[in-house]
Amino acid sequence: MRIATLIAAAALILAIPAQAKMPWVKKAQELGFAEVKDCKACHVGMAKKGGELAERGKFLEDMKAKKKAAEVDLTWLKEYKGK
Numbered sequence: 001m002r003i004a005t006l007i008a009a010a011a012l013i014l015a016i017p018a019q020a021k022m023p024w025v026k027k028a029q030e031l032g033f034a035e036v037k038d039c040k041a042c043h044v045g046m047a048k049k050g051g052e053l054a055e056r057g058k059f060l061e062d063m064k065a066k067k068k069a070a071e072v073d074l075t076w077l078k079e080y081k082g083k
Helices: 003-032 056-066 074-079
Strands: none
Touching: 003 074, 056 074
C-alpha cells in the first residue's frame, strides 16, 4: 500500500509542471516564438499565479494592462524587443 501511494505521489509531482506549462509554451511555439521553451521564458522559478515574472512576462502583463485586456495574448510577443 505504501509503495502505491509513493508511486501515485511521484506521478502527480512530475505531471503537474508538464500540464501547467504546455498550453502556453505550445501556443507560443505555434506562433513562431521558438525561444519560448518552458515557463522560465516568462517566469522566475516555478510559474504560479502571482509569482515573480521575468522581463518577457512583465512585458506581457504591461501589454495586458495597456490594452485593458482580460487575458494575455501571446501574439503581443511580436512587439517584445528583449531577449
